[in-house]
Amino acid sequence: MTQPPPLSATLPQTELTTHRRLRDQGSLRRADLDAILDAGFVCHLGVVVDGRPLVVPTVYGRDEQQLYLHGSVASRSLTGGTPVCVTVTHVDGLVLARSVFEHGVNYRSAVIHGVPRRVTDPEEKLAGLRRLTEHATPGQWSYVRQPNRKELAATTLLALSLEEASVKIRTGAPDDGDGPDAELGLWAGELPLTSVWGAPVPDPRLSPDIAVPGHIARREGTRHG
Amino acid sequence: MTQPPPLSATLPQTELTTHRRLRDQGSLRRADLDAILDAGFVCHLGVVVDGRPLVVPTVYGRDEQQLYLHGSVASRSLTGGTPVCVTVTHVDGLVLARSVFEHGVNYRSAVIHGVPRRVTDPEEKLAGLRRLTEHATPGQWSYVRQPNRKELAATTLLALSLEEASVKIRTGAPDDGDGPDAELGLWAGELPLTSVWGAPVPDPRLSPDIAVPGHIARREGTRHG
Numbered sequence: 368m369t370q371p372p373p374l375s376a377t378l379p380q381t382e383l384t385t386h387r388r389l390r391d392q393g394s395l396r397r398a399d400l401d402a403i404l405d406a407g408f409v410c411h412l413g414v415v416v417d418g419r420p421l422v423v424p425t426v427y428g429r430d431e432q433q434l435y436l437h438g439s440v441a442s443r444s445l446t447g448g449t450p451v452c453v454t455v456t457h458v459d460g461l462v463l464a465r466s467v468f469e470h471g472v473n474y475r476s477a478v479i480h481g482v483p484r485r486v487t488d489p490e491e492k493l494a495g496l497r498r499l500t501e502h503a504t505p506g507q508w509s510y511v512r513q514p515n516r517k518e519l520a521a522t523t524l525l526a527l528s529l530e531e532a533s534v535k536i537r538t539g540a541p542d543d544g545d546g547p548d549a550e551l552g553l554w555a556g557e558l559p560l561t562s563v564w565g566a567p568v569p570d571p572r573l574s575p576d577i578a579v580p581g582h583i584a585r586r587e588g589t590r591h592g
Numbered sequence: 593m594t595q596p597p598p599l600s601a602t603l604p605q606t607e608l609t610t611h612r613r614l615r616d617q618g619s620l621r622r623a624d625l626d627a628i629l630d631a632g633f634v635c636h637l638g639v640v641v642d643g644r645p646l647v648v649p650t651v652y653g654r655d656e657q658q659l660y661l662h663g664s665v666a667s668r669s670l671t672g673g674t675p676v677c678v679t680v681t682h683v684d685g686l687v688l689a690r691s692v693f694e695h696g697v698n699y700r701s702a703v704i705h706g707v708p709r710r711v712t713d714p715e716e717k718l719a720g721l722r723r724l725t726e727h728a729t730p731g732q733w734s735y736v737r738q739p740n741r742k743e744l745a746a747t748t749l750l751a752l753s754l755e756e757a758s759v760k761i762r763t764g765a766p767d768d769g770d771g772p773d774a775e776l777g778l779w780a781g782e783l784p785l786t787s788v789w790g791a792p793v794p795d796p797r798l799s800p801d802i803a804v805p806g807h808i809a810r811r812e813g814t815r816h817g
Binding site: 383408409411412413414415418419420421422423424426450451452453454456458460461463464465466467468470472474476478480496500503504507508510511512513514518521522540541544545548549551552553554555556557558559560561562563564565566567568569570571572573574577578579580583586591 | 780782
C-alpha cells in the first residue's frame with residue numbers, strides 16, 4: 368500500500384472551516400488539532416437523518432491521516448456518502464468577568480468535516496480498532512484478548528479524513544480588565560476545571576489475586592484532557 | 593403569562609428518541625434528564641447547514657420547561673424553524689474488559705430534539721441569561737454587572753423545549769465477568785474519570801486587595817459533572 372502524502376501543517380480554510388465568529392480564538396495549526404484529538408477519547412458525531420441533525424457521543428482514535436470512529440451509534444444513518452461533523456471539546460474553565468456579557472469558557476475545540484468511509488478490510492479494521500483502543504487506554508491492546516473474526520465482523524468502524532478541520536482555543540483571563548468595569552472593584556479571573564483519572568475499580572466478579580496491570584495503575588491521579 | 597403544564601415525568605418515545613441500540617442503557621425518566629443537564633454547562637449543538645451537519649459546543653441553562661442556549665455560534669444557521677439536536681455528555685470512566693470487543697465507556701448522555709425559538713422579549717431574555725449564568729456559576733448573576741440594553745440586544749439567546757429528549761446511562765463493571773473470557777486471568781474493571789474545580793486564578797490586572805467571593809471560592813476542590 369502506498370503511503371498518502373502527509374497532511375498540510377496549516378489547516379485549510381474552506382467554506383466549512385473558515386471562522387466566522389471569535390476569529391481571535393481560531394487556530395490554523397494542525398499541531399493544535401492533533402493535540403486536541405490526542406487529549407480526549409470521546410467525540411460528538413453529528414449526522415443528518417431525514418433532514419434533521421442527530422448528535423451522539425462516541426469513541427475515537429486516530430493516525431496521521433484519519434480519525435477512526437466507533438460507528439454503530441450512527442451506522443443506520445451512514446449508508447455511504449453521508450457527510451458528518453465530528454467535534455471534540457475540552458472545557459478548561461469558566462471565564463468570570465466583571466459583567467455578565469464578558470463571561471465565557473476557556474476551552475479547546477476541534478471540528479472535523481468529511482464523508483466517512485466504512486472500514487471493511489479485516490486487516491485495516493483490526494489496525495483501526497487497535498488505534499481506537501490504544502488511544503483511550505495505552506497498553507491495553509496487547510494486554511487483553513483481541514477481536515476474533517466474528518467480533519470484527521460485528522463491529523462498525525468508520526474512517527474520516529483529518530484534512531478539513533477547524534480549531535478554536537480560548538485561554539486566560541476575561542477581556543474586561545482594562546475597560547470601565549474594572550473600576551467596579553469586583554473579583555474577576557478564571558475558575559479552572561480539570562479531569563483526573565481515579566483509582567481503578569475492579570470488576571466485583573474478579574478474583575482478588577489478579578493485580579491491576581501497570582499501564583492502568585499508573586494513570587491514577589494523572590490529568591486527562 | 594399563563595404557566596404551561598408541567599412536562600411528563602416519563603420521556604416520550606418518538607421516532608427521534610426511541611432507543612435503537614444498547615436499549616438497556618436507555619432511561620425514560622425525566623429526573624435522569626434533569627440531573628444530566630444540571631451536572632454540566634457545555635452542550636454540543638447540532639444544526640444542518642446546506643444539507644451538512646455542524647456540531648458546535650456552547651453553554652446552556654434551563655428551567656422546568658426549556659433549555660436556554662447561547663446561540664451566537666449557530667445563529668447564522670438558525671433563521672427560524674430550523675431543527676436542532678442538543679447533546680450533553682458526561683464521561684464517567686473507561687470500562688476495561690477482558691476482550692477488546694467488550695470495552696466501553698461509563699457515561700451519562702442526554703439528547704434533546706426540537707426547533708428552537710429565538711428569545712426576543714427583553715424581559716424573557718434577561719431571565720434566560722440569568723438561568724444560563726447561574727447554571728454555570730451559582731451566585732454570579734447578582735455579584736457582577738448585569739447586561740445593559742445594548743448588550744442584551746447583542747446577545748443571541750435560544751429557547752428549546754425539553755419535551756422531546758432521550759437519555760442513556762452506563763455504569764459499573766464490564767459485561768464479560770461471567771463469560772469464557774473471565775478464565776483468562778486478566779484484570780478487568782472501571783477506570784473512573786472525574787472533573788474537579790481548581791483554585792480560582794485572578795485576572796493579572798486585578799487589584800490584589802480584591803478577594804475571591806465566597807460563591808466562587810467554595811467551589812475549589814468540588815466535583816463537577
